[in-house]
Amino acid sequence: MTSAQPETGGGLLAEDLRDAWASLDEQEKVEGFRLLEAAEAEEFFDSLDARGQSALILRMREPERQLWMRQLAPDDAADLVQAAPPEERDALLRVLDAATRSEVTALLAYADDEAGGLMSPRYVRLRPEMSVDEAIAYLRRAARERIETIYYIYVVDAEHRLVGVVSFRDLFAARPEHRVRDVMHKDVISVPADLDQEAVANVIAESNLMAVPVLDAEGHIQGIVTVDDIVDVVREEATEDIQKLGGTQALDAPYLEVGLLGMVRKRVPWLAVLFVGQLLTATAIAHYEDALARALVLTLFIPLVISSGGNSGSQASTLVIRAMAMEEVRLRDWWLVLRRELAAGLLLGLILGVIGLLRVLLWPNRVHAFGEHFALIGVTVAVSLVWIVMWGAVAGSMLPFVLRRLGFDPASASAPFVATLVDVTGLVIYFSVATVVLAGTLL
């Protein structure tokens, strides 16, 4: 991908700085940043996330800090302030002008992963009785101010309740003597201020809008969320989900910028929980130690059999978790999913069971390797695989439903978590099948 750099007019320096960024310490970052030309610096600053901007600005003194803080739209400034340590936040707010400061302070009241925390308060509103010509003249003045977008214009009544929306383009193409009321759309897609950012992203993605208005409980417009912010949200949420699915906590920062201890701290909790869960496998095997002593050959297939269940479970849980995040599957669809996974798991188990059976029957020196009852060993492996793979698919697909029902993040049903769960139960299935199949011969 490095060869596929976009063509920009940016100089080599900005590119070098971007390349080296992750490996610089905070002081070197500020020094490198100061070497950039004004236009490049602005572009570079914009491309940093709130955490990066905040780290940079905290190293600057007042006049420089003010210059960069005032550059930001209120929603971005609020994100930056939120990314700074609590004791620094007042100092950052102080460099803003009074009007922006009060906007930013209002935004800080919302959680940063809700619609209210994403929105910009700088949208354009009109009254329905204005003429199209008056509206355009008004917008021409508004375009010179620091508003987020003039491309959607929200129409509000005397009580500031949202009654319609008109795109700038519609207004521009309308007859000058028409009223705003005549050209506006009354079916406005909006979101409540406390809607989770992932749900806001789903609304914008489905509606293909460039912005949606954010309403309070009484239908008053509080701000707008624009699609460019949503791109960041979608990437951020996907990153979090992917990291959780891999069995770590969300890093909340680029990989190379997380220190060694921070990295260990994000990884050790799940690893330790899974380890303690896996200790149960030792208990399970200890329980069947007599059987193993008589039929040591059963040991050979322990990892094979239980990990096949884990793999089948990883597949099912990952598919269901993503489908939930995309709102393709809802809580009440659990029954549909269960039926599908039972059937799919059975088929997958049969396929692996046949491969396993054939492998044992065709093993070179099979009598030497597995003893005279090699065919029964093959049957044990095959029958266990059918049950374990099916159980993996069912457990992996239902666990996200259970977690969500209990109010946890379904993405916690990570591949390693499901695998551990299925490993323990898989051992019980394997030895139970062996007890039945090998009764009277080996056991």
Place this chain on the structure above:
Amino acid sequence: MTSAQPETGGGLLAEDLRDAWASLDEQEKVEGFRLLEAAEAEEFFDSLDARGQSALILRMREPERQLWMRQLAPDDAADLVQAAPPEERDALLRVLDAATRSEVTALLAYADDEAGGLMSPRYVRLRPEMSVDEAIAYLRRAARERIETIYYIYVVDAEHRLVGVVSFRDLFAARPEHRVRDVMHKDVISVPADLDQEAVANVIAESNLMAVPVLDAEGHIQGIVTVDDIVDVVREEATEDIQKLGGTQALDAPYLEVGLLGMVRKRVPWLAVLFVGQLLTATAIAHYEDALARALVLTLFIPLVISSGGNSGSQASTLVIRAMAMEEVRLRDWWLVLRRELAAGLLLGLILGVIGLLRVLLWPNRVHAFGEHFALIGVTVAVSLVWIVMWGAVAGSMLPFVLRRLGFDPASASAPFVATLVDVTGLVIYFSVATVVLAGTLL
């Protein structure tokens, strides 16, 4: 999330239809769709993805089909045509008007996961020598036509090469007598037509632009990619990566809409490959069968020890794969990553090793469970864990680099794949450590 529906003016019927959609057959879908009012139907149609739109339209006859096809922007029409079976594509193109048909045909020449396949050919271009007033008058006419956006206006020279960009807002706020050349930005961020869509998404996310122009090799503008298309791309790419990380092929369709056999077909290849890989664990254990016969107690910890390596490997590969997709980590950073994972893996291994050692030493009836040499068993487990967890972190983090270097998708280094790799090598590490630690006592 179902309670967090956006407030829309849409009637109950549209909502019901959306809820039931996945469980309807193709004919029921068309019938349900036809029951919607015009405005609702339009919104509903827009919210479907290209595959869904295509399935719907293929069930319609010519006049209805034409109505819906002509509703679409050329890039969306091209996606719809690409989603249809090859033998139906000509029929779909035929209902378009001649001008759109030639635009759509041109777009079909690009792969649908490249900038060229995402772009809309309907952008506005101006010449640099136009006055601001002329430009606005021209845009006012253009706004009435079916163009993608009038919000960014691209400035081209006589040879159609891109020389600048001006936002509509800048133009609107500029003095009427100025020339376009005076208000345009010359540093235009653009992308080549063959850039992969994931890289296009990264460019847009970093630049915070609402659209980027797509250029051919000579710098001629071919079209624009708008940020609303990018939201879909980011979601789609994340879904693909997540599904691959879970050890399946990308479904390319919503979970509930994939049939049972389709689902098995997407899951069986990886499951079978991993199964064959896991067969090596049987071979590895067979190789140490004599040791096991003498020290059966070693069996107890096989799943525990090898799955800890697998979990550590899943964590590392998932983090690195996501960092690569976000362009936080590039191919040449492998050395940085290796150093970090060696250190993190060592620490994680030491932590698990200590937990493992304590568990064995504090096991109730430890002498009965593990024999008189229980302390040595504990040391074997602990030392193996350190090595295996570290090896898991190194293997898991390096595998994505190797895959990318060889031209494969790094996301193929899924949690189950890494776990299988580490399981086999983990057994070798475990038994080697046991041979050294238990020499002279149990072995």
